[in-house]
Each structure stands twice: as structure tokens, then as C-alpha cells.
Amino acid sequence: MAVNLSLPDNIDIMNTLDIKNMSLFASCNEADLKLLLQAPHKLNVYRKGQVVIERGTPCLSLMVLLSGKAESRLGGDEGREVIVESFRAPRLLAPIFLFAQDNTMPVEVRADDGTEVLFINREAFFEFMRAHPSVLRAFLGMISERGRFLSDKVRSFATKNLQSRISEYLEIHGGISSVAMAAEHLGVKRPSLSRVLAKMLAEGSIKKDNSKRYILIKK
Amino acid sequence: MAVNLSLPDNIDIMNTLDIKNMSLFASCNEADLKLLLQAPHKLNVYRKGQVVIERGTPCLSLMVLLSGKAESRLGGDEGREVIVESFRAPRLLAPIFLFAQDNTMPVEVRADDGTEVLFINREAFFEFMRAHPSVLRAFLGMISERGRFLSDKVRSFATKNLQSRISEYLEIHGGISSVAMAAEHLGVKRPSLSRVLAKMLAEGSIKKDNSKRYILIKK
């Protein structure tokens, strides 16, 4: 279960230290961040597989992944589901949807074990950005980057076949250690991925390394 | 060819009138907008099929579609290409990529006939947003909305088959009047779309209306 802690002031300062490492707040000193954390916020802790935020839920807080891992999943209507992205702390979770008029989450976010997520009130964050132009600039940069990411996803799924997407995946992630998980990222069934990997092995465009990971062969 | 006009002051005021109709600037009076248009900017006019901005080009201006129509296209690596979206004035063009670190355009934008696009310097627009919180808020809302849009596209292409995507397309657009163009939006070849449309006609889930458009049958 998600644990909602009310934090004494000295714990807030610890959060401040964690947050300080994020590029979003790179320009802020500790006093600034203490000020931000005087705004309404809460800290939740999750176990493996727990849902941080469900699809369709309104999202009124900036979600900051302070520690651990999480992943966003998309789909569900007729069974097929895709992992859009895997996150490692420190990261913002789904910042691109924060200020939408209809800001119900289009994706579901699931946590890994021992994951901490900080929720900061949206309006307080908006005012904080107004007061700190470099944070505003960094936030705009981040969501623009998310836009590029999503746009690249559309390109992959709409214009590339599985073999091309595998090559792209290997370039980005370095290799495939778990076929089942890679299949979820690539939006195909595991046997389909296995089949194409076997074909690419036979063609000589990929190989297995010492630890049995599939990797690209450089030319 | 794109025509780059240098505009006398009195023409700037005409632009102000056009821009005033955009929800982004709903909270601004004419004096505000005149101030914005004192920033570096230019106005280009396009003919049918001309490229407003090429994929891979850095984008350092807010692009405002003042009149006419345009569409953004994605793909190209190995032939397959998809129309991501069609725009009608007044609209911002690809605002979501404006503040990215790597802000080369991931999409190509093509104009229809008689289309005018206003380019406003990015930094000037940033300062304008800082000075006008309601514009900043509206801009954040817009790019969040674009994020939802792209996320929905990923869902469609990654988790839905063609028939589901057709139904979705019909719900959003109301109908299909040009099979060839709908095929480009749906990311499939025209004969594939024709085939599934024929199947859906036979099943009774769609029909042709008086003007021969394919439309959904309501239940």
C-alpha cells in the first residue's frame, strides 16, 4: 500500500537534498527548495508492481521519482499493452500531462520495489517556476524533450517493422537481457520477438555476448 | 518559394488582429500584442505542398499558423510516411518541440495553398510569457494537450489493429471522404484500408452517406 507520511521539517530537508540533484532544480539553492517544499506535498513509498497513478486518474501534482524505478504503460482497451518507458530516479514522472485541461492520465505508472515518489501541488509549482525563470526554462526543456520522445515512439510504431524497431532498441538500450521485457517495450508478443531475433542472428546483424544478451554487431 | 516580407508597422497591427483570436493570447490586449510583435519575427506565405519546416531543421521560433491549412508528416527512413495531424488556422505549429535542447524538428510540416505562418523569436516569446502568466499558463496547457495527443497516437499505433483505428478515426473526424488521405493518416496502404472498409461495410458497422463518405453507424 502507498504510505502517506506527514513529514517534520527536518525530513523535508532530506528531500531537499535528493531533489537538489535533479537538473530541473540545478539552479536552485537549498533555501529556494525549502520554500518549494513548504507547499502542499506528500511522499509515497511503493512496492514492486504497485500502481503509482492509474490511467484515467486526474493528475494535479508534479510527480518526482526520488528513488527506485518505475515504468509507464499504455493500452489495455483490447488486451494489448505496451511499456512506453522505464524510469530511474531522479526523474519527473509524466510531466508532460501536468498542465493539460483534461489532465486525466493517459498512461499508467507502476513502481518497482522501494520506490519513493514525491507529489508537489501543481499550482505551487507553477508559482515557483514564475519566481525562478531558470526552473521554468528547464521545465519547458524537459517537456519538449518528452514531446520528442513521444514523437519518436509514433515514428517507430507507425513507420517501422519489428526488425527496424529491434535495431533501434538495441542502439538505445545497448542490448536485450530479457526477451520478455523487450517484447513489452516493442509492443509485440514474445514468440514474435524470438523469431525475428533468430533471423537477425542468422543474418549476422546481432550476436549474443558473454552474458547471453543480444547485442548489435558493429560494422 | 517562401516569401520573406519585411513589414512596416501598420501591417504588424493587422497581424495583431489575427493573433488576437488565438486562445493562447486571449488574455492579451492589443498593446501587449504590439509589444510582442516588436520582437524579431517574420511572416512567410506558402503554396500547396510547400515545406514550412523540414525534418532535422533546428526550430528557434514559435510558429503561428495565421491562415490556411498545414499538416505534419512523420517517417521517411524506409519509405513509409504518416500524416500525424492536419492543422487549420489559427494554430501553433509544433509548439511542443520549441524548447527542447536538441530542438531539430522530428516532423516535417507542409502547407496548403495561401497559407501564412508567422515566426516569432523564441527568446522574445519566453520573456513575453514571463511577463504574462496567463499566456504562460495557456502555453503549458497547449503543449500538455499535444503530449496527450501524441500519447494517444502511440496507443493507437502500438496497441490497435486497423479496424479499431478506423473506428477511432471515424469518431474523431466524423467520416472518411478521401480514402487515400485517410490511409495516410492511419499509416497503412490504400488497398489495405479499402479492404477493411469493405469488411466493415459488410459487417454493418459503417455505411456510406449521401455524399459517399464512410461514416459510423450509431447504435
Add this chain to the structure above:
DNA sequence: TTTACTTTGTAACAAATGTTACCCACCACT
């Protein structure tokens, strides 16, 4: 009307991916 041009429907075959089922290798535990 004729002509040229564009759009659409459709058929036949090829290629890609889904579906299901089964076997095997590996690993932790007893």
C-alpha cells in the same frame, strides 16, 4: 461527347505478426 486524369474497389499473392502449444535449459530449493 470525347478525352485524359484521378480516385476507388478488388483480386492474387507475399510478408509480417499473432496464437497456441510444447520442449528444454536454467535455477532455487529440498
Add this chain to the structure above:
DNA sequence: AGTGGTGGGTAACATTTGTTACAAAGTAAA
């Protein structure tokens, strides 16, 4: 050594979509 569970390879078949080609239908101009 046995036992059970998990993940991965693969085979056989079904379904979806691509590819190519061609004919029919509409459309605009002469």
C-alpha cells in the same frame, strides 16, 4: 538427485497487412 518454477526457443497454423496490377467509376477540360 529430485522437484517445481520461470524464461526462452521454436513449430504449425491463423490473421493481418503489404504489394502489385488492373478494371471500374467519377471528374474536369476540350
